[in-house]
Amino acid sequence: MRSFVAGIVTETNTFSPIPTGTSEWERVDRPEDIVPDSSLDGFRRKAAAAGDEAVFGLYAFAMPAGPTVRAAYEGLRDELLGQLRAAMPVDAVFLPLHGAMVADGVDAASIVDDAEGDLIEKVRAIVGPAVTIGVHIDLHCHLTPRMLDHCDALVIYKEYPHTDMAARAEDLYDLIRDAHLGRTAPVMGWFDCRFMGIVPTNPEPMRSFVDAMMAAEGAEGLLSLSLGHGFPWGDVPDSGARMLAVVDAKQVPGDARAHAARVAEAWGRRFFALRHEVVVKPLPLDAALDRALAAPRGPVVVADQADNAGGGAPSDSTFVLRRLLERGVPDTALAMMWDPIVVHLAKSAGVGARLAVRLGGKMGPTSGDPLDLDVTVAGTRDDLVQMWPQVDGSLASPAGDCVHLRVHGLAGAPRQGGDVDVIVTTRRGQVLGVEVFTAFGIDLSAKRVVVVKSIQHFYAAFAPVAAEVIYMAAPGAVAPLMETIPLERADLHKFPWVEDPFAQG
């Protein structure tokens, strides 16, 4: 099988103050630059093992932020489509995408809510109906009919934190290869679960639900089962959780599409029945700190979910650091504040320098006010890399040039409780690995409270070293309480706005 593999990947927070412009994109242009244990690596490994030829085109990634500007999206899309035309003839196309990308001004329309649907449709127009198209997306997606209409099979990550990106790419490879060889005839059906929320897959009962999905695959003509959780901060009509079933028309009786829809509905309703048990219930800022301080021992890892760069937030909000300083919380560390100017000043002054800096709070009201701080530069590291644990290996993720500031207190207000260790970076990104602290010699086991700016992806690395994990709902650009998101275009006839939307028919 000869395949073409390429993707354009970002998650659009339509409330983010940061535009996704042309310079926000990072690229993998050559197979030798593919990061081990990434989605692309899953396709590469499978093709190599099967002795297949895979042509790798453009793979572009932008840190989640606001809508992608027209020039960026159309430029990348048309480059990818040009590479596909040059690679023809191919038997299959693999598209590793995100599934929640909103682009501005595409094709003279004012906004395209479903950039992936636009891309997949244009890929189909080039390759025609005989080529098998497989799409691989994040579970924080808006699963749309347009995406499904123009591909043969779609597979979504199952784990949150996303520890299974390469594993699910491998699943999709097998699915598409079997279809290309005529062994199967995949047909898809989906179901709107009428649910919106943040659903980690590590705790029960979600853990057992995901395990049951995986156990069901491969039996009774069911090729693949995916749950798109939805991305609550993308204000589009197709938002929310949707269940997808891919069945084999050669194995199921009667109308395969209707059968797939019935399977999706059965699983979707099973998920919906768990709605009260699977959602995260984050604590308000001070309540989260109270609980952390009441713990018998540290380190208590507190997730500042609302300032998660991975969901489009700036990662420069000051609400939590201000309260840590005002309350005199002892033995505390926090990562990562995005403030390239402060990194520049601290590096220039050098390790050991004592400075007055104005930190964070620069990107808008959701970041809070900047903090004027009395700090000592305790360490600097260029091109810091964090290791994000995966089911099979770990994914190296760049964290930028970082400095370790020992914060003595707010300027002019000597602090009780000792210094706070704060990591500041040039690169906006969320905490994925413990290296953001340990690279500076910070001993997490000696801390009472460790604050990470991340919703959930920190979990795989930090849960093993944490005495307790607390999810916190501070103010911010990805405020984690669904009812506080200022949605206008999303269909809110779903939980938690409606307790049981199915009961109302």
Ligand SMILES: [Zn+2]
């Ligand atoms: Zn995600």
